[in-house]
Each structure stands twice: as C-alpha cells, then as structure tokens.
Amino acid sequence: MDEDRGARLRRLRWHCRRALLELDLMFLRYWQRVGDDVDAATEAALERLLEMEDHDLWELVSGRQETGDPQLKGVLDSLRQA
C-alpha cells in the first residue's frame, strides 16, 4: 500500500472516533473485520457517512432510518454485519 493511501485510511479511522459509544463500537468492529481491504468507492461512502451528525448516523447504522443511496446502503449493511 502506498504511503498516501495508508495515511488516508488512518485519517478515515480517526474520523470514526465519535461522540457516541454506540458508533465507536460499530466502527471498531468494522475495521477489525475489513482491515485495509477498502476500495475507493467504499472509502468515499465512508467519508460521506462520517460527515453526518452522530445521532443521525446512529439512526442509519442501527437501521431505525433507511437510506435510498445504494453506495451508503452497502457500507451500512457491512457495518451492521461486523
């Protein structure tokens, strides 16, 4: 893995440090499962999710709200499976 991509993934992991413990735990498991195996589309979808406010993000991650966006849905499914 090139240095830039390594740094980008580390930055993404840091952005998974959230205000709510529920989200911290979901992202911890996610990264434990996927390791560095994240393609560019997933990376972009993750970045968009991580821009969200924590309570809204938890509504999506916990399945209490649905999204029509297939890209986000893929990552959310994978988060829930982890």
Add this chain to the structure above:
Amino acid sequence: MKVTKRTFDAVIVGAGGAGLRAALQLAESGLKTAVITKVFPTRSHTVAAQGGVAASLGNSEEDHWHWHMYDTVKGSDWLGDQDSIEFMCRKANEVVIELEHYGMPFDRTDAGKIYQRPFGGHMSNFGEKPVRRSCAAADRTGHAMLHALYQRNVRANTQFFVEWMALDLIRDAEGEVLGVTALEMETGEIVAFQSKATIFATGGAGRIYYSSTNAFINTGDGLGMAARAGIPLEDMEFWQFHPTGVAGAGVLITEGVRGEGGILRNSAGERFMERYAPNAKDLASRDVVSRAMTTEINEGRGCGPHKDFVLLDITHLDPKVIMQRLPGIREISIQFAGADPIKEPIPVVPTAHYQMGGIPTNYHGQVVAPRGNSMSVAVPGFYAAGECACASVHGANRLGTNSLLDLLVFGKSAGETAVEDVKKSTKAHKALPQEAIDRTLARLARLDTQKDGADAHQTRLTLQRTMQNHCGVFRFADKLKEGVTKILEVQQDVQRVAIKDKSKVFNTARIEAIELENLIEVAVSTMISAEARKESRGAHVRDDAPDTAEHPNGRDDDNWLKHSLWFKEGNRLDYKSVKLTPLTVDTIELKKRAY
C-alpha cells in the same frame, strides 16, 4: 530541539460544552483565542447528554435556586463545596437563557416558555416534593447545546485547531502556566502554543474502566497533563456508575426497561432483587441495584463463562410492548450483546458513567493547588471547567442534569476570569522554558525508540480490567489493596509501551499511546484515593464501611469530611477541608442522605 511557536491571548484545550462556552467568553471580549481539539467540536462527548440542564426557572411550577442548591448538596453527600454550589445554582437561569438567545431549540410550553421536565432528585422546598426543573431539547440536549455554542464561536472568530492532540502543559519554575505543547495529526508536527491564559476543558476519563458508557475519546487527557505538571487531582475515588450497561460493550440500557417490567436474574435464573429490596425490587435506586448485581457476581452467581455479568430479562413482555416502547433497546441488545431481548435476556453489568473528581478549581474557574500554608492557591495562567475539573459541585455524587449546567456555568466563569486576568496583565508573554518543551519531546522520542516494549492495546485492556475488578461500583478493602499493587505494575508497562508504526501523518497508534499515558494517571489516582478513603460516601461504597447507627450509610464525617488530593510525585495523598460556608445563605447542615 526548537519547535514552532504560536502565540495567543488564550488557549482552550477541548471543544465540548465547557471548552466552547469558555472560548466564547474570551473571543467575544476581543481576545485572540485558540481552541485545540482532537476531534471536530460537534463530535465531542457532550453530544451524548440527553437528560437536560437544570435551572430553577419556575416555568412549570414554583422553584428556587436555593432548593436546587439543597438538592445538589444532598446529592453530593455533603462533599460538594457549598460556595461553588450556591454560585452554580444562582447562575443557572442566566446561562440557560443566554443559550436560548444563542438559538438553542429548547422544548416549549404552550405559552412559549422553556418547557421543564421532572428528573430524579429534583425537589421543591428543601426536599419536600418533586419539581420540574430540567430544560431539554427533545432527547438531544447536549447535541443542540454544542451546535448553538459552536456557531456562536465561529461568529466570534474563535480559531479552531481541529485534530490536534494536546501533549503537555508548559509551566515555568515559578509555577506559572504559559501554554501547552500539541501535535498536529495531519503533519506530525509539534507546536508550542504560548498563551496568557490556558483553559482545560478536556472532559472525563471513563475509559479507565472496562465497562464504560463513555465514548473512546474520553481518556482524561487534561488530567494526565495536569498531573505530569505537578498539579494534584481531587476526589478521584468518586465515579458514578449506571447499573445496566451491556456486558462487554458498556452501551447504556435505560432505566425505562426495568420501568416497563424488566427483571434482573442471576445464573440460577433467580430474581435476586427480591432479596436485596423486597418492596422496590428491580426498581430500587441505582446504587442499591448496582451493589446487588456486584454481590451476585462476586459470590459466584454471575452468568457466562467468566460468571461476570447478570441478565436483564424482558422475554415475558409482549413483543409488541418491546417494539413500541423500547425499540432502541432491542437494536442495542442485538448489536452489542448478540441477544434479541424478545427471545433471550440481555447481559448487563454496572458501568462507569461520570467522573466527579478532577483538576481542583474554585468557582471562578481558576485551578488551585496547595502552596505555603494554604491548600488552595490559584495557579497563575491556568483554568479548568467541565468534567475534567472539580469545582467541587458534585462532591461524592452528581445530581442528574447538573453536568450540562456545570459546563455552562464554569465554562463561562473560567472564561470571564481569564478575560479579566489577561486584560489587567500589562506584561508581554513570558519566554517559554525550553526544559518543559524538551520533556514532551523526550516522551515522544522514547515512544519511537522503545525496543521490546509493551503492547499498547494489551496494556490498556489490563488497565481497564484492573480498574473494573478492583475499584468498581462496590468496593472491598482487600481488592483495593491488591488493586493498588496491580495498577502500579500496569504503570510500569505504560512507561515501556512501544509502537510499530513510526509514520508522521495521522499516526493513530502514536495518539493512542499518548492517550494511554493520560489514562494511567487517572487510573492510579482513582485506585490510590479509593483505597485510602475508609468510609462510604455517595458513589464510593465500601463493604467494610456499612450502614450503622453511628455511621449512617457508612459515612464517617468525623474523619472523612474532606477532599482527597492525589499528587503524581511519590503517589502522595493530602486532604483539604470541604467548604461548608456558602456565599450568602446559611450552611446546609449535615444529615443522612436518604431519598
């Protein structure tokens, strides 16, 4: 080695509620103000606060700050300083109405006033009957508060340093605080922030416990930095626990689950609360339930392969009730316990929630430490507010909804004091002592060059398990004594933690190792202070200090009506008296804390 220097009038570390409230005071007064934060401000843990903020506005029924003060002193089990408590309760209306003016979307009454809800421990007329005192914005009070404060700071030109990790206080030989060193995660660069006022608002350190409701960011960074700079930590033995966190995860299962008929069971399936609280049973108060759960686990009646949790059973409830009234709980249980509560019970344990102790301050927000013959002399240039500070308004136990009030009142107060101090100072910034900066650089260099060191993840886990097993919600003399030995061994490991990743950009392994160096200071101070306090008071409950006629609830005012001060150097403890004299009213006299 020289590091880059940036100069401000004031530097605030932490961008939760207390940090943003303090920053606002400074920036709006025209001072050059920087806020250093390791995560984006609106990702701070204040967002998780749901309950509300206490203020005796009297919008729903008659209320008075003096009644609020009484409830707070009683809640604190008389360990809170009554001058600070009077100050906070009198200021509550002002800071809440200010927030309303900043655009905070409080719930409203039909008449358009701020709606107020009842909350446990909020009483009118000095403990007579419940009163509606909590002001909330639906179940997102902390989130709404943080957004209102952040927007206001942007307007006031506060300069944010986001994803910067503060490393150490810069303190000179005279003891004056001159700023902090910090690491920019994006570049790995170390910068010295020079300031006339340095305010810590770094939040709590709930991550010292294996089971904690706190987010991962709550690693006590301010407490670690203060301790390394020779500032004592006050009343660290007092931690508020919630009885039902999901075992192994910490995520909170609200009291509402027991309210809807949830039953706690041990490994034999027994409804054990019938033995401990024959009348209230599973609805007994938090401390009674937590203690009963701990006793069941300690006496071998816990569940699972390690017999280290009990079960919260709602399988007897109609699934429709669970789906309608407890939908969030079902999702949490499935996600974090792997158990669908409609079909099987939820594994739960008492879980650390809030830190009452912290960096000692007075009600002006100034950090105070012993000097000469006095136990509380202001440390020049240094202020603290919020959960990292100990004013001390929560004493031995915090009253619900006083945490958001604490950060508003003392964030503002610390800001106001800092503004006064900076404006009256006619001198230029003092030169930064190179030795202080070198100490930080040496600490980082050690981390990078350590050979055959300890693993950071494993060491943090040992730290958390040691705190959970030896210094949990219900405490035992022998366990505490053993805990002191064990946590000092963990401290040795922390000093030889090594990291494999030496990269500069977003090196999260390095950040986590730095956090661990802060967590250990909090853990050691908690264990040593708890082992030494031989009474039960508020949240510190010892098996060998039971409820007797001579010492109701195990509280021993003759010997222990005093604040603990732990010093890092030599792990020394000292004590200072509780301020029993309020600012204008009579002392709220000692009596047994009973609800």
